[in-house]
Amino acid sequence: MALSWRFLEAAPDAVVISDSEGTIVEVNGQAERLYGYSRDELLGSKVELLIPERLRGAHVTHRGAFMSEASFRPMETKIPLYGRRKDGSEFPVEVSLNPVPTGLGLRVVAAMRDVSERRRLEAAAHAADELMRQAVEIQEDAFAVFDRHGLLVLHNGAYRALMPDSLKGPLKGRSIAEIVERTTAASSFESEEASALFRARYLEALRTESGTDPVFLFHDGRVFRVTRRCTQNSELVVTIADRTEDERGVEALRRASAAKTEFLSAMSHELRTPLHAILGFASLLMRDRRTPLADRQREMVQHILEGCDHLMHLVDDVLDLSQIESGRMMLSTERVDLRVVLSEVVTTLRPDALRAGVSLHLAPCADDLPAVFADRSRIAQVLKHFGSNAIKYGRPGGRATFGAERTGEGLVRLSVDDDGVGIAEEWHSQIFQPFQRAGQEMGPVEGIGIGLALSQRLASLMDGRVGFRSAAGEGATFWLELRALEEAVPVR
Template sequence: MIALRSLRQKLLGVVMLSTLVALLVSLATIIAYDLRAYHQSVTADMATQAELIGHMSTAALAFDDQRLAKETLALLRLRPKVNAGAIFNAKGKLFASYVAPGQDEHFPTGVEEEGVRYQAGKLTLFRHIVDNGEKLGTVYLRADYEMVGRLGDYLTIALLVMLPAMVIAYLIMSRTDFIITRPILDIRDVARDVIATGDYSRRAPRTSEDEVAQLVESFNTMLSEIEARAKELEARKHELESSNLELAREMEQREEAQHEVMRLNEALEERVHERTLQLEAINGELAMAMEEAKSANQAKSAFLSSMSHELRTPLNAILGFAQILTSDKLPSTLAQKKEFASHILKSGRHLLTLINEILDLAKIESGAVALSMEPVDLGEILQECQTMTAPLAGNRGIRLLFPPACNINVAADRTRLKQILLNLLSNAIKYNREGGAVVVDCSMQAPDMARLSVQDTGMGLKPEQIAQLFQPFNRLGQETGAEEGTGIGLVVTKRLVELMGGVIGVSSSQGVGSMFWIELRAAEPLRLLPDAGQAIADAMPADSPAMSRPTTLLYVEDNPANLKLVQEIISFRPDLQLVAAPDGHLGIELARAHQPDIILMDINLPGVNGIDALKLLKADPRTSHIPVIALTANAMPRDVEKGIAAGFFRYLIKPINIDEFTDAINSTVAYLNDRKDGRVGT
């Protein structure tokens, strides 16, 4: 029993020690990670609060408005961890202050260096307030820093976790150790019986399929051998030398068994080492993930900053000229009104371009862009792009030099390829010098690759600017900010080219100009049957005759300004008659009562939305035949797909493009005429 108790105690001690070490390492890692995350979170949160208060206090400091500054600091009451806050002016004197209820009202007598400090369980932060390069003052914040308290809590939790875990491990091991010790004890009992009785026919039972089972099998084999040798000794005692040789062989088998045990131990150590390396790799991946999260946060800040500036710029012109046009105190002539309206229209289109660029990038990043790959004639695309960009180049006296012929076809999405070329051409014109030139060329780089290049005579780019060229919000390396735009046009261009299986590159020389090029896979031209072109032409319908009576349009819209705009557009069409409804319920009733020819439906309506209103109209036999056109600001691809799937005849997006609006109305009228003549079904 002494040997048994000693073996079990050793096994139990090894298991308990391993469990204790694993718990200590795991809990220490978790505590260290959480404390580090808490430290970074508190520091980042305080820095953000200081930055926000500083930004909101620039006006108060500039106009010496202490009341406004105190109101800004009073917002800190929403942050219970913040004990106090203050704003110092540019001379370092206390300008305004805030103290949380029950907190110390002590403030520093002067402004210290900008940064974060930790002392006596408190975190203090100084952050300068700078506006247009001028220091207006300093923000001071003091908050609770609970690092020591959290550490004590974690140590208490760790102790409460470790004690039950060790008790459970002890109870489990004390009940299950016989799984390991029982085979060894069986061998011991058999060995005692053999020694006591000399009966070598006894065998130890095999109860498992592990290394101990191999030991049992070796032990039983050894007994068999001893039994055979004993019989031989009884029969032939004179063959002593032969018995010695057999004994030597048995010793070798024992050594082999010992070597096998050592090999298994080494394999176990190697497995532990591999698991350690895996843990280190996981920690490295975690650090990389944290760094990526930090980069994503910085990218978000850059996005918000850039969009705030770029969207406010055209809105400033739109709202400013609109205020002049609607003001009785600022009378203007008819020529001035036309000029102001022109500025509003130009700024509105620029704002729409910015929004479309952002949506394009969002769709590409989310994988929502669907390309229609087909053979595209580069010559046709270049001719269309030349026609579209010639007025822009002519305004600045820039010459556009296109190749006389480009008989190359590439595998691409025609619409997206045209968008790519227009972007490169507009950049080449925008960043060119007055009276410069833009040279476009197309050539074959390889039997299966075609290259299209756009070269300008602008100021060129520095190597460090080229390295950052295809990053969002980088305006071709322009540091002055004189050019409008989000700076994501080249990012969209690059990713569209890559989606089509191509590559994009740039070379530039300062003072000489830059050349952007794209390479796409060449393709065979699309071949039609000899009379296919005529067949397509014959299938195109002729102009539909006008309806015998004015076409009635029911417009369901809750926004008076949008309703007024459509009324003004329809007023130029004597063949159209407009009926309006301010919500979905009234729109449904008017559709049933007046039986309009066409319904224009907004989506976001009070009472019942446009999708539900469409379902009610389709379910009613009196209105199910009326085509319904969606006219909405829901412009995301999933919104368009949802609208088409719901059954809208056409889907138009605000702001209204008058040409697209007119085309939608005309095509619907043509459809009604064809249905009336029996050329199409209902």
């Protein structure tokens, strides 16, 4: 008896022994601790004492049914069972019942286990699974996860919707190879070889993680972008986005951009012809010695010449921009002495600067300033745009300084620094975009806003770059960087 008692006390679960009438005849220490009753309080009480009051009536019926066909019943979690402590609190339990015949009659040994923590963890896991399911389901793109063996373990409704009619029924457990084969087979191909080649490429792309997401064009006109990533446990996460409408929109924009470029090019050519005629006849009027113009007339013709010259430069810029965008811009590269180019640009812009009350200066260049291998006229064109802006947005009595210096990266930087109105920060991100004009708050300023955009594209064609620094009211510095000749490669 003493040995049996030690076994009972050593049991990890609460043990309650009752007779055929449901009266408790023995308990172990675990039962006392679990329910909060002492051994003396439990002995002689009905087992219903340990059951919530709302369930006691039904339990008496269940107990009678069990005793009529008494047999071992293991712990199970299918039916939720609850215990009640002395303080009235309830908790979920698992119970196993084992009828044992004795000399004193049938005894029922009940082993009871508090599963509160397990139920809490199960509820948390279920909530996490439900959250994951909803997070996956609300994605507009098709989403699927394959295990390391290539079997589908998770997907959303959008992925299901991509599947053909031949893939009816549950998808979970199907292999990636089967899904790809059925999916691609649903599209029409000109031959079985083409279908097999497409299927092999599609399957390989799904299995291979790379930095570039492949785009697949199906023969029914649909376009899909496939993103795939591998987890630390080698699961494959696949996202398939239908980009059919996006691609159509991109193609429409591409056609519109090409049409715009062609229009600008054609318009520029058409404008140049009458402009040349106006410039030519105005020049003849200025030089006509037989019937010389009066001073007032000469002044008006001079305005015509200046206006036409300005318009011709705008037309040339538009034509250059359209040629760059269409890929037809040709460069004439040569060894360029930057000192000479800077001097020529300053000389060209000085009359405009004098009229605006802005003084132009050429900063001394270092003796070892290297030459560059680029298009001389395009370098001058970029610097003229920088200089023209320094004049247009300068203050009367202000100054603009042209300079060049070697940087520590094998580059030469040509810069135009002014003390004008500067550029507000909100314009910084747009300053090199076509037809964007900062500084309009000053009033009407000549130009259509393509000079800086053209300068950036010309710099890129010469394997260089442009940039600036500025703040409102503090002037601006624009610069062009090109590779020094000793490191330069001929630009094609």
